[in-house]
Amino acid sequence: MRKTxxxxxxxxxxxxxxxxxxxxxxxxxxxVLLERDYLTAGATGRxxxxxxxxWGAPLNCRMSQFSCExxxxxxxxxxxxxxxxxxxxxxxxxxTTENELEQTRKNVALQNSLGIASKMLSPEETKEIVPLLxxxxxxxxxxxHKDGHLNPFHTTQAFANAFKRLGGEIxxxxxxxxITTTQGKISGVDTEHGHIATTIVVNAAGGYSQAVxxxxxxxxxxxxxxxxxxxxxPVEPMLSAMLMSFSLNFxxxxxxxxxxxxxxxxxxxxxxxxxxxxxxxxxxxxxxxxDVLPSLKNLRILRQWAGLYNMSPDKHPIYDxxxxxxxxxxxxxxSGHGFMMAPATGLSMAELILGLEPTLxxxxxxxxxxxxxxxxxxxxxx
Amino acid sequence: MRISEHPxxxxxxxxxxxxxxxGTEISAFDNETIAVALHAAGIRTLSHSxxxxxxxxxxxAIGNCSSCVMIVDGEANVKTCITLVQDGMVVxxxxxxxxxx
Numbered sequence: 047m048r049k050t051x052x053x054x055x056x057x058x059x060x061x062x063x064x065x066x067x068x069x070x071x072x073x074x075x076x077x078v079l080l081e082r083d084y085l086t087a088g089a090t091g092r093x094x095x096x097x098x099x100x101w102g103a104p105l106n107c108r109m110s111q112f113s114c115e116x117x118x119x120x121x122x123x124x125x126x127x128x129x130x131x132x133x134x135x136x137x138x139x140x141x142t143t144e145n146e147l148e149q150t151r152k153n154v155a156l157q158n159s160l161g162i163a164s165k166m167l168s169p170e171e172t173k174e175i176v177p178l179l180x181x182x183x184x185x186x187x188x189x190x191h192k193d194g195h196l197n198p199f200h201t202t203q204a205f206a207n208a209f210k211r212l213g214g215e216i217x218x219x220x221x222x223x224x225i226t227t228t229q230g231k232i233s234g235v236d237t238e239h240g241h242i243a244t245t246i247v248v249n250a251a252g253g254y255s256q257a258v259x260x261x262x263x264x265x266x267x268x269x270x271x272x273x274x275x276x277x278x279x280p281v282e283p284m285l286s287a288m289l290m291s292f293s294l295n296f297x298x299x300x301x302x303x304x305x306x307x308x309x310x311x312x313x314x315x316x317x318x319x320x321x322x323x324x325x326x327x328x329x330x331x332x333x334x335x336x337d338v339l340p341s342l343k344n345l346r347i348l349r350q351w352a353g354l355y356n357m358s359p360d361k362h363p364i365y366d367x368x369x370x371x372x373x374x375x376x377x378x379x380x381s382g383h384g385f386m387m388a389p390a391t392g393l394s395m396a397e398l399i400l401g402l403e404p405t406l407x408x409x410x411x412x413x414x415x416x417x418x419x420x421x422x423x424x425x426x427x428x
Numbered sequence: 429m430r431i432s433e434h435p436x437x438x439x440x441x442x443x444x445x446x447x448x449x450x451g452t453e454i455s456a457f458d459n460e461t462i463a464v465a466l467h468a469a470g471i472r473t474l475s476h477s478x479x480x481x482x483x484x485x486x487x488x489a490i491g492n493c494s495s496c497v498m499i500v501d502g503e504a505n506v507k508t509c510i511t512l513v514q515d516g517m518v519v520x521x522x523x524x525x526x527x528x529x
Contacts, residue, residue, distance in 0.1 A: 344528070
């Protein structure tokens, strides 16, 4: 294991590998990525993998627009033989209450003003896109044809390979046990396999970012929530669009392989970083989904698992340097949408760390907003 | 090929039933599974692998391996090794991963 590095990234999920890739692309040298388990072991490999530009806050719209365009061209940029399985089959957000309908209309108007071609659909038009759908509870839906879903494992590997081609080094099965400081500045990282001297550490540890920050004595305004998800046996393709509804509390997609992947938010989840499976989720999820897609009633569930949403006070990520500890950077608090925002995360963090001009409005995503109270509220998180 | 005598078990044949497999009529007994009745009728290929389309025969016979899935009365992905035959049942071999009704 190397003894020194210019920059050490902690976390081998999608955020860590994109940050590493963009840092090297923009001229950084000697960048090392440390992962406790294996790439995608955390929230990245556990996520629903939806990609959407349909948000209720302008900043999320901008970040996701950039990310979606990046994914469209990722094959060329990352040169990954297998492909990242970006399926742009559209994304439907189903509204079932008057309040939700009003909010959905506002969101679509905002998205349209930012150049996102989402639109409102009647229940009949929605059923044309998803013939399996039972529309009895649905008042209307918002739809964007360029949204969809993506394979998180291949996407992470594609970035990791590109990072390594540019000279980056990845150490998996390498737990960070300490972060060392000298005169109030970052001086290195202790791992179970040795010490790496560095002046810059990037905390991209997702659901564990608070625990990593605590190693340096930093208290973050973040907490992690356990979210459950399941996968079914594969069948022939029959659901092209991704489905989501806040009021019905679910999201669902069919991956290219044919399996359905679905999740919902469950009450009374532990807040101690446990990611054990929750049996009550299975029953609630089955009820929810068969109400909306009745033909799934005989589909077998293969397995379920859970992962962590890293929640910030305003459901927007934090991209910043820790004010009291120069050299300690944070990209966390994605609140359940870190995967789809990853290219924006990578570029923004590279620009922040290397002192480059912002391509995206990441300056709004600093710690300042918590002191000034200028929170960036987002209505569209499930 | 059916066992007609057993040293310990008393084999009482239940009433005969008929079902069709890909249009061909097959005779069975009503306490047999579909896969067993097909095996007794000499049918060895129950499905084909999804990617390379290689033939798949009776394998686990306890509902785990999915080697015997077929379309039964219109429903795809039925594990025929744990599904009992019924008189008049329409059994079809399945191509691909199956469609939901």
